[in-house]
Amino acid sequence: MMNFHILTLFPDMVIQGLHTSIIGRAVQNGYLNIEAVNIRDYTLDKHKKVDDYPYGGGAGMLMQAQPVYDAYKAVEQRMTSKKPPRVIYVTPQGRVFQQQMARELAKEDDLIFLCGHYEGIDERVLEEIVTDYVSIGDYVLTGGELPAMVMIDAISRMVPGVLSNEESGETESFAGNLLEYPQYSRPENWHGKCVPEVLLSGNHANIAKWRLEMAIERTKERRPDLYTAYEEQVRQEEERIEREKAEARRLRRLARSNTESAPDC
């Protein structure tokens, strides 16, 4: 069971988005718990204000430290697990989120996401509570809610039970640095385009071989950066196999020379 806590000024947005489809089903079935905490509920300002001008001037407003900190403290006190939680501040100034990070974060019991708005958040509260600065890519959005939802979706599908067995077949695409092969469903002929012959052959070895070739082709063409990583991965794997063979040969030689030199008695 994974507990997500999202600190945000727009709780409806994240709750709506994350209670549909596969993630919604996982919440219903008790594999995930997702709560959105409205930072505005924690402001001590009598007009419910949560932002102010930046010292030193400049464009826009900043979220103030106090409501963010108090919202965080309220979540921390409610948490069941004893260990200090990872607090992820979603920001274009963070490490870029990737599948490997989704896999790692899925092992936690609790994750807190802090969503900024306006021009950002007072640096002092970030220093006190944030453990990870994470971006979803090199572009700027108007707030942290969409990035938090993207990450929560990707992390959730790595949590055991969230995907059915059938769905988790797709889980490891990217693990091998290859894109998915193309897929086809009925009818066999659509707009004059026929499904590749091999897929109708029933020969599973040939189908697997074809799919790997297509995945390689597609990766080379669409993501040359990933393809380079794939080549490197294959090279390392081949090296490892060669080392193991050499070691086995060495051990066999050693065993043979031991029996040869043993005194006959």
Ligand code: ADE
């Ligand atoms: N907030 C605004 N833009 C963002 C991005 N690209 N990643 C994470 N958080 C953001």
